[in-house]
Amino acid sequence: MTGNDKSLELHGSLWLTVGGERFGGEQRIALLASIAECGSISQAAKAIGMSYKAAWDAIDSMNNLAGEALVERLAGGKGGGGTRLTSRGAQLVANFRAIEEEHRRFVEQLGRQADDYLLLRRISMKTSARNQFLGTVTRVQIGAVNDEVELAIAGDQRLVAIVTRESCESLGLRPGVQVYALVKSSSVILLADDEPVRVSARNQLSGTVVRVLPGAVNAEVVLELPGGAHLAAVVTQASCDALQLAPGRRVMAIFKASSVILALPA
Known part of the structure; x- marks a missing residue:
């Protein structure tokens, strides 16, 4: 706090x-x-x-x-x-x-x-989204149809979500409000952290691979972010091999602001 x-x-x-x-x-x-x-x-x-x-x-x-x-x-x-x-x-x-x-x-x-x-x-909150972050709203930029909401999460990380104006009002989103940010693992793209690249995705989180679960088609890769939070991504096994994803590897996780769903704590 x-x-x-x-x-x-x-x-x-x-x-x-x-x-x-x-x-x-x-x-x-x-x-x-x-x-x-x-x-x-x-x-x-x-x-x-x-x-x-x-x-x-x-x-x-x-x-x-x-x-x-x-x-x-x-x-x-x-x-x-x-x-x-x-x-x-x-x-x-x-x-x-x-x-x-x-x-x-x-x-x-x-x-x-x-x-x-x-x-x-x-912990008891049930959702199909693999990634769940508890954050505090730090900024709300109001738009005609959609609003941009910025959150502070553990480790001084920032997340950005795009929600409808109606949803922002119904949830009472404003600076200081605590919310959950939900992100499906299939929405997360991984990039090698040592290869600078310019992307349009608003959310870019650097982390360290701590676990890789290989599969015939896809692999699940779990990263540890600053502050101890974990983020899971599902990528093709071919991409996993090409990026040489293994525990200890530094990577960048990116996902669009439109891929973030916000929910209020119960």
Whole structure:
């Protein structure tokens, strides 16, 4: 992601319920913990930014839902009365903190798995196109009938697609939008990378052959592009032999912008 991108983070809140009624969450537990520390409802409420009335309303609600007192008053003396947690109230605070820590760890673990979930969603996309690239739209040149859409893919590579004006609008294509670029392997032409040649095809990607699957008529050639992406091309076996295509060979893969199909992630 670029420096201007803001990644999404997973967060979650923990709440307790009793008999289907909302008992409380972080703020109410914080009130109980503050009472244990301050020994005073008013001071505890002030410490957590809660009004005195709201604090008592919360305490009354928690006492009722718990079926027993969580907070109790102390008898007045020379220094005046005060408030403290009952043993049940203190236990509730301790248990909530322990559960809260486990919940925090769970959310962190789930957040780490979020990227894998998105990856699995991408992998599960079904299409007949052999080549699938996830890219971000960097430019859209609007035309009368067709639009030219430029994408940035892994390895600082660029792809160009020609789509109809209607398709561009229906997909909501604009800079920053993520899309899939689909290219059939039969649409890819391979050229020797060490032989300069001028071609009209807008997409020209340089890569290294990593795998060749020979056949009686055609051969499938898989290239590794900068950034680790792979691109497959189906060429005649005669062309494969003429270009001496084998693992380690540097070649140029070219295909027309009209051969690129764009699709939005699910």
